Amino acid sequence: MLKLKNLFNNVDLAEMIVKNWAYDEPSLEMFSFYRISSNAIYPFRSEGKIQLLRFSPKAEKNRENLLAELDFIAYLHDKDYGVLEAVVSKNGEKLVEIQTPWGDYFASVFKRVPGIQIGETDVSDHIVFHHGKTLGKLHQLSSAFEPSTHQRWSYNDVFDWIQSILVKFPNEKAAFHETQKLQAYFNTLPKTSSNYGLIHYDFEYDNVFYDELTDSCYAIDFDDSMYHWYVMDIVQALDSLEDCVPPELVQQKRQCFLEGYQTEFDISNDDMTALWTACNRFANLYSYARLLRASEEEWKNEPRWLVDLRQKLTNAMKSTSMNFGKEL
Incomplete structure (x- = not known):
């Protein structure tokens, strides 16, 4: 998540x-459908087709990470994987670095993928199966990817980044110990092309x-x-299934997902069982650190939406930190 000021x-x-890309001037009225979280996203049209402008302050991102992301997306697209596609700028660049009166920014543009978000469907067994199949194919392609x-x-690197954030907050002892515990645990695990990759x-x-x-899925937002x-x-x-289906169907949908996944890539049930808790803890810790960083600054007379958002972030941080320090 970007800092609240962004x-x-x-x-x-x-x-x-x-303006660094080709665009249809009348379509800029679509900017009213913007969203901002980890990036600012503004839709527009070019030659009648919907595209998405993504940008963020340079201070919020790592240039090497962004270029590597674009390389991986291009690799997946070349392998006929359903993925968003980057659009080159007028100067032939997929990643543009821009100086503005509001600071320096990284920006890219992507073509809109077809279909609708799975969460907006009826989340049928058939669709969940394809969701799993699409992730399995991603991991199969990742296992052969060489940047x-x-x-x-x-x-x-994420653990190191988390520690660089926590060092600014000396009272965050529980989060710091959680970072050390999880990093030590993950560093004991074997890495092979069949269990570890991008x-x-x-x-x-x-x-x-x-x-x-x-009858296929497309992935966005890498x-x-x-x-x-x-x-x-x-x-x-x-875990995201719990937000989309009734509790009594969660186990059935999980099985559908895994059956789809295993049509493309094989993964051991033992690996999943052993790593499940640690992966959940990693996600919670990473989310906690990002929210801590995002909400660090405060201002007088903040607008109501920002006050409400800050309260939501505080509640989210309480939830994600509940298991800090517990045994794995």
Whole structure:
């Protein structure tokens, strides 16, 4: 999540940035459908087709990570995997670095994928099966992926980043000990091409689209991708089921997902059982650190939406920190 000061809608900034790409002038009225979280996303059209402008302050992102993300997406697209596609700027760049009156920014543009978010479907067994199948295919392709130039960060880099945040908050002793505990645990685990590689990290129901016409899924938002155990993706995806289906159907849907996954990539049930708790704890710790960083600054007379958001973040941090320090 971006720092709270970067969550404000800024149409002038978006217009300044989008001019680095070809666009249909009347379509800028679509900017009213913007959303801002880990990035600012503004939709527009180019030659009548919907595209998405993504940008964030340079201070919020790592250039090497962004370039590595774009390389991985291009690799997946070349392998006919259902994935969003980056659009080159007028200067032929997929990642544009821009100086503006509001600071320096990284920006990219992506074509909109077909279909609708899985969370907006009826989440049938058939669709859940395809969701799992699509993640299995991603991991199968990842297991053969060899980056040529740019290297995406790993779980260990994330732990180091978390510690760099926590050092600014000396009272966050529980989070610091949780970081040490989890890092030590993960560093004891074996890494092979069949259990470890570049994962999506956020393969949940708002980042996967189901297209009824082709009966297939498309993945978006690789902004959190990292080198980790493949189980991490499975845990995140399966946990997201609880937000989409009644409690009594969760186990059935999980089984559908895993059956789909295993048609493309084989993973041991023992691996999932052993890593499930640790992966959940990793996700909670990473989320906690990001929210802590995002909400660090406060201002007098904040707008109501920001006051309400700050309270939601506080509640989320309480929830994600409940198991800090417990035995794995």
